[in-house]
Amino acid sequence: MKILYFSRDYTTHDHRFLTAIATREHEVYYLRLENRNPHRDEQPLPSSVNIIDWAGGKSPAKLADSFKLLNQLKKIIQKINPDIIHAGPIQSAGLLAVLSGFRPIITMSWAYDLLFDAKKNSFYRWATKKTLMNTDVLIVDSEHIGQLAVKRGFPSKKIVKFPWGIDLDLFSPDQEDGIGVDLGWNENHFVLLHNRAWEPIYGVEMFVEAFVKAAKKHSELRLLLLGDGSMAPLIRETLEKSGVMDKVYFAGQVNQVELPRYYQSADLYISASHSDGSSVSLMEALGCGTPVLISDIPGNKEWVSAGEQGWFFKDGNVEDLSAGISLAIENKDHLNKMGLKARELAEKRADWHKNSEILLQSYDLTQGNYA
Numbered sequence: 001m002k003i004l005y006f007s008r009d010y011t012t013h014d015h016r017f018l019t020a021i022a023t024r025e026h027e028v029y030y031l032r033l034e035n036r037n038p039h040r041d042e043q044p045l046p047s048s049v050n051i052i053d054w055a056g057g058k059s060p061a062k063l064a065d066s067f068k069l070l071n072q073l074k075k076i077i078q079k080i081n082p083d084i085i086h087a088g089p090i091q092s093a094g095l096l097a098v099l100s101g102f103r104p105i106i107t108m109s110w111a112y113d114l115l116f117d118a119k120k121n122s123f124y125r126w127a128t129k130k131t132l133m134n135t136d137v138l139i140v141d142s143e144h145i146g147q148l149a150v151k152r153g154f155p156s157k158k159i160v161k162f163p164w165g166i167d168l169d170l171f172s173p174d175q176e177d178g179i180g181v182d183l184g185w186n187e188n189h190f191v192l193l194h195n196r197a198w199e200p201i202y203g204v205e206m207f208v209e210a211f212v213k214a215a216k217k218h219s220e221l222r223l224l225l226l227g228d229g230s231m232a233p234l235i236r237e238t239l240e241k242s243g244v245m246d247k248v249y250f251a252g253q254v255n256q257v258e259l260p261r262y263y264q265s266a267d268l269y270i271s272a273s274h275s276d277g278s279s280v281s282l283m284e285a286l287g288c289g290t291p292v293l294i295s296d297i298p299g300n301k302e303w304v305s306a307g308e309q310g311w312f313f314k315d316g317n318v319e320d321l322s323a324g325i326s327l328a329i330e331n332k333d334h335l336n337k338m339g340l341k342a343r344e345l346a347e348k349r350a351d352w353h354k355n356s357e358i359l360l361q362s363y364d365l366t367q368g369n370y371a
Contacts, residue, residue: 001363004082006031006073006093008110012256013164013280015043020356021086022046029080032057033069033093052076066096074100084366089113091127094135104136104366111141111277111299114148116201128152136366139359141277144298160362163278165352171260171287173343178265179224179258183249185265190329191222193266193290195259195281196273198229203272203295203316208235210272210321212242218329224262226251263288267335268328274315276300286346289339293324303349309342 003026007014010032022028022045029050035057045051054076056069073096077085087097088108097105118128132138132154139160140146146159180191192211196202215221225235225248239245254262263269269285269292276282276299285292286303292310294300306312311327313320328335 001025001084002027002029002080002082003363004029004031004077004080004085006033006085006087006097008033008089008092009036010042012043015045016164016352016356017359018045018049020359022048024360029082031073031076031093033096070096070099073097077102084363086363088139089117090131091117091124094131095127098131098134103134105134106137106139106362106366107131107135108139109141109145109149109277111145112201112275114140114145114152115275115277118148118152137362139362142299142302144302145277158365160358160365162358162362163283163349163355164280165350165355166280166283166287166346168287168347168351168353170256171263171284171346173264173289173339177261178263179249179251179261180222180265185222188220189222190218190220190332191224191266191268192325193224193226193262193269193285194271195226195262195269195284196271197227198231198235200231201274203274204229204231205234205238206316206318207270207272207321208238209318210325212238212244213318213322214325214329215242215244215247217326221247221325221329223248224251224266225249226254226262228252259284260288263290266290267332268293268310268325270321270325271295271300272315272321273297273300278303283346283350286342287350289343291328291335291338291342293321293328303345309338309345 003021005018005028018030029052031052033056054072077100084104084106085097085102086106087093089110090107090113094107117124132152137158137160138149138154139162141163146161149159150156185191194207198204211223239248263285269290271282271294273295276297282303292304294312295315296312297315304310311324313324
């Protein structure tokens with residue numbers, strides 16, 4: 001089968017998707033709409049993936065460029081003559097694929113496109129409706145995202161639920177010593193791990209407030225703060241003014257090979273995200289046997305059972321999150337049992353090698369089922 005994979009950017013997830021597709025007897029072409037971070041180190045694709053050089057992929061795409069890109073996309077499609085176009089997110093690569101007039105199209109939701117972008121403004125509402133109306137198979141990462149598509153009129157029988165998954169050999173409890181050893185932290189410390197981007201959608205500012213409150217109550221508390229983002233000045237200012245900088249290690253961007261060591265050092269993984277489908281970082285924590293404290297949003301509730309793999313706190317509630325941290329510290333003796341249950345859940349539902357088969361099988365669903 002000849003597949004044109006068309007994505008907004010090139011992320012770790014795109015790399016995994018393309019690598020999985022390329023392992024089969026498919027002729028794969030990759031089209032990148034934009035490059036939002038030209039300084040990012042990128043994993044090389046398999047040599048069998050044909051990377052298309054075109055006007056897109058140079059910098060963040062603008063609406064004004066859409067007509068030029070659409071005309072070029074039509075020419076690329078005519079030249080390649082693919083059997084299927086796999087495109088996403090919905091309102092960017094998905095929309096352009098639909099406007100090209102080609103069928104069949106598999107649209108992949110990236111969760112945020114239905115959670116937030118779909119209701120941004122009139123253009124995004126139109127783009128969402130237009131794309132879904134001309135999509136033959138919709139891939140979603142969770143039941144919640146699928147339900148949002150159904151509410152917008154997309155038929156449930158054409159939805160494929162594909163929780164992306166992780167490499168369970170890499171994200172495993174059976175790792176070498178964690179990064180905490182390098183920092184001089186020991187079993188007397190209680191270590192939190194935050195691995196979400198420093199952006200409003202992930203609630204990082206409220207998490208930092210909750211950490212400050214908990215750190216004043218528990219002297220043993222420490223924080224592994226990974227990543228970066230637009231809220232960096234506010235985050236650092238809050239920590240500095242609160243006098244807890246000596247309890248925080250700023251790790252920056254951590255590559256996939258090193259990342260498991262951070263989970264291994266943590267007693268508790270925390271995500272204050274206001275919105276998620278099936279969170280990959282949550283799966284990574286579960287895979288490493290790290291108990292979790294996460295916001296009580298629908299996407300998270302599809303994964304974790306309260307008191308089993310960890311706990312929930314009320315989304316957006318600093319006091320409840322701070323109290324949750326204290327609860328975990330007070331129940332430290334139970335964390336090993338929670339960690340075992342976390343790993344068990346990851347093995348059951350988050351195995352990339354098993355879940356990737358769902359992605360590959362979704363291509364077969366398009367054959368003969370489009371107008």
